[in-house]
Amino acid sequence: MARDWRWDPCISHSGDAVSGFIDDYFADTKRKVIVIAGAGFDPRACVISRKLAAGGAPLRGLFLQENRPDPSPELVSRAAKNIADLQTIVPNHALVPVDIFGSDLAVIGGRNVARALAGQNFDGITDVVVDVSALSVGTSFPIIRLLVEYSERGKGPQNLHLLVAHNPALDGAIKTIASDSPGYVHGFVGGLTLNKFAGAAKLWLPQLATGKRAALDRLYDFVSPHDTCPILPFPSMDPRIGDRLAEEFMVELDSAWSVDTRDIVYADERDPLDLYRTILRLDDLRKPVFSEVGGSRLVLSPLGSKVMALGALMAALERNLPVAYLEALGYDLEASVSDAPDSPHLVHIWLEGEVYPQPRPQLHT
Known part of the structure; x- marks a missing residue:
């Protein structure tokens, strides 16, 4: 059966x-490039920008400094070094x-970053690179959605690239202090507030990640799904990570979420297209089954690997799926983590641009 998917096939690169x-x-x-990246404490903050600068094309930077309440002095010091390097x-x-949070701790980061991006001048720019390595989901998803919409209207740069420096061990060393206010990422409500989806059967697809039990429990209560299909990384750089995650979330899988082992979704940790295609x-498969009883709606929660989060993002963009997320109030980083990460695994997705034939499958709205 022919599939009318926007990013199948998709131009992507991995590793070397x-x-x-x-x-x-x-x-x-001849290319004029702007790189959008996070200017925070993450040791991967400079990896992509350094490689792009060595490429030779004229390069402009838009570096986003995510501000959260009461950051630790150690993280502030690491962020200052990364900013100086960038x-x-x-x-x-x-x-x-x-600012990610308002004075009342309401999540405003997505709106603030969309406003900052809307004020940028893209005249003469041929390529935009979004480096998600040191950006949170709540910041990177709205940026990429806005750029895709610019591309759809012919108002932005022709080429949009997504790049990430993937390091699961470093992700595990960054401990998230979750807020108490789950919600939908700015621009990714997916129509759930509309009456047409009031009776839809909700399938929740959370990415399981170490140390995220409390956050995912809050998201489960927020989404209130009819069914849950947790996502585990496989294959993965650490072959035992799936077993450890299953052990960590045993209570949720067995009782709280009532997950049948056949409902677990496995996705390649280093290939965002694998998860993208699985979600689609x-x-x-669900649309014809639930078409007569209120329809079906998939709800995504990408709290794990940034590479897998890109796969969820692409599916959410294509099908206008809601993304339920719990923004981080703060972070802790193990003191032993080096300022210079060991050779992260690089992933590139050419999301929009001259490489694709026209017309392309339309995004759902």
Whole structure:
């Protein structure tokens, strides 16, 4: 059966092929590039910008400094070093502070970052690179949605690239202090507030991740799904991570969420397209089954790997799926973590641009 999926096929690169692509593609001095990246404490903050700057094409930076209440002095010091490095790597740049929470602790980061992006001038820019390595889901998802919409209307740069420096061990070393207010990522409500979806059968697809039990329990209560299909990384860089996650979430899987072992979704930890295609297949299978009884709605919660989160993002963009998320109030980082991460695994997705034939399958709205 022919599939009318926007990113199937999709141009992507993984591992050493990403470095080869950057060295070749961004060596063309006719290209005018802007890189959007996080300017925070994450040791991966400078990896992609450094590689792009070495490519040779004229480069401009938009560095987003996510501000949360009462950060630890250690994280502030690490962030200051990364900011200084980014400013040296990309001299032509803007550093934009983004408040993630309001004075009442309401989540406002998505709206603030969308406002900051809307004020940018993209005249003459041929390529936008969004480096999600040091950006949170609540910040990166609205940015990418807005850029895709610009591309759809022909108002933005022709080419949109997503890049991430993937390091599961580092992700595990970053401990999240979750807020108490679950909600939907800005721009990713997915129509759930409309009457047409009031009776829809909700299938919740949470990404399981170490240390995220409390956050996922709050999200489960918020989403109140009819069924749950947790997502486990497989294959993965750590072959035992699936077993450890199953053990950590045993209570939820066995009782609280009532998950049958046949309902667990496995997705390649280093290939966002694997999860993207899996989510779309699930959506396609459920639509005819529930069409006569209120319809079906998939709800995503990407709290795990940033690479797998990109797969969830692509599916959410294509089908206008809701993304339920619990924003981090703060972070803790193990003191032993080096400022220079060991050779992260790079992933590149060419999301929009001249490489794709026209017309393309339309995004659902």
